[in-house]
Amino acid sequence: MEPPPGTAEEPELRHVEKDVLIPKMMRDKARELCSDKVQAFTKCCQESGFLMVVKCQQENAALKECLTTYYNDPAFYEECKIEYLKQREEFRATGIPAKQRQQKLPTSM
Template sequence: MSKQEETHNAKGPHGLGDPDDRTLRIVEKEVLIPKIMRDRAKMEKCVPEVEEFTKCCSSSNVLMAYSCRKQNAAMQDCQTRWYKDEVFKEECKEIYLKERREFRLTGIPKKHRHKETENATNST
């Protein structure tokens, strides 16, 4: 195998990186994985707190920053608890690595993959 072929194969089937590489870049650690954590905390872990804050904001209009401080604090406290949870952080990292692997294997971004794949990711 030539040097050029080795280099190409190391980049994965679509030239997007090795699907089995589990190393993370800084942007993945500091931006992309925390985004998954925020989204999951909001949509799965802190649902009652988010609902209370949303309900308060919709009924308060202009004064929401003042009127909804208690609900906002409760929502932020809940999300912060999950951000500090190492097991949750590891779950989100694994979700990210699985999504990145799929992208590197298929070349298809998550938003264009079949809805079933997205639902399976969200149920973990």
């Protein structure tokens, strides 16, 4: 049986999912993948105080370059989109948000 006209095999994404939720997931994952540069920039800022704008330019540039590489990678977007769709499917099936599913349940009540 053929799918009804106008439907695609790929799941429909709402505007908020495409433009907000998936990019947020990308930012979070990119920060993890660039954690060494995030730590270097944070350390520099903590040590420099008000002079951080001048003293931490190199660390800031390295961090921006690392993050931008991930933000502009279409394969990384697709990877995050697939992960988002899995989480959305699990939520729709269970009604339990991913954050709550990841928390440990008490072993005794």
